[in-house]
Amino acid sequence: MGLDQYLYAKTYVSSSLSTEPNGTYKKIIELLGAEELVKNATYPAAIVAIQVGYWRKSNHIHNWFVDNCQDGVDDCRESNVGFSQIEDLLDLCRKTIADKTLANVLLPTVEGFFFGGTEYDDYYFEDIERTIITLENIIKLIDDNYSLYYRSSW
Numbered sequence: 001m002g003l004d005q006y007l008y009a010k011t012y013v014s015s016s017l018s019t020e021p022n023g024t025y026k027k028i029i030e031l032l033g034a035e036e037l038v039k040n041a042t043y044p045a046a047i048v049a050i051q052v053g054y055w056r057k058s059n060h061i062h063n064w065f066v067d068n069c070q071d072g073v074d075d076c077r078e079s080n081v082g083f084s085q086i087e088d089l090l091d092l093c094r095k096t097i098a099d100k101t102l103a104n105v106l107l108p109t110v111e112g113f114f115f116g117g118t119e120y121d122d123y124y125f126e127d128i129e130r131t132i133i134t135l136e137n138i139i140k141l142i143d144d145n146y147s148l149y150y151r152s153s154w
Contacts, residue, residue, distance in 0.1 A: 002114040003154045005062050007053030007081065009138070009146040015044040049149075052142065053134045057116025058127040060107045064089055065150045074112075074152075081148040083139070090135040093128050100125065114154055 015025045015038075028046045029035055038044040055061050066074045068088070069081050096106045100120070107128065109118040117123065138148070 001154070003055075003057045003059060003062060003112065003116060003152060005053075005055040005058060005065070005152045006051055006150070007134070007138075008049045008078075008149045008151070009052045009142050010047055010049045010149060011146045013046045013048060052138055052148075053131075055127065055131070057114070058131070059112060059115040059118065060103075060109045060124065061089075061127065061131055062112075062115070062152055063110045064092070064107060065152070069150055076151065076153050078149050078151040081150050083142075083148070086135055086138055086148065090132060090139065093132045093135070096128050097125065097132070103128075112154070 013025050013028060015023075025044070025046060028048065029038055029044075062074075065079070065081070066072060068085055069079045070077070092106050096103050103120045103124065109120070109124065111118055142148070
């Protein structure tokens with residue numbers, strides 16, 4: 001039990017965009033064994049979600065998503081994250097590593113139900129470093145065909 005945080009990249013795959021017999025949509029449906037499920041659908045499509053980020057009890061990262069992507073409402077709902085927001089968080093993480101004395105200002109910890117520690121210790125900065133790697137990969141590898149979403153649970 002505790003704070004788990006997920007970042008997903010989602011993309012829409014339409015059956016009408018797959019003109020070749022073994023197109024992407026058909027491959028997805030076959031892989032899922034869902035041929036019968038979509039057989040009579042009027043406009044069949046698939047939404048593919050890929051987990052591209054995961055944190056555990058990183059309350060400072062969670063707090064940033066709540067404040068910047070969820071209008072300050074922490075209710076475990078899925079929320080859209082813009083690519084510019086990813087760049088903003090990456091910038092804050094880099095600044096925090098560059099000057100660790102600013103951690104409590106740039107990415108403050110918060111208390112919560114099984115949210116983990118609130119100290120600015122080695123674990124805190126390891127989370128920041130892992131976050132930098134995750135966000136750099138997202139910026140480098142994910143294109144405009146994907147939308148990003150954050151969700152937490154505890």
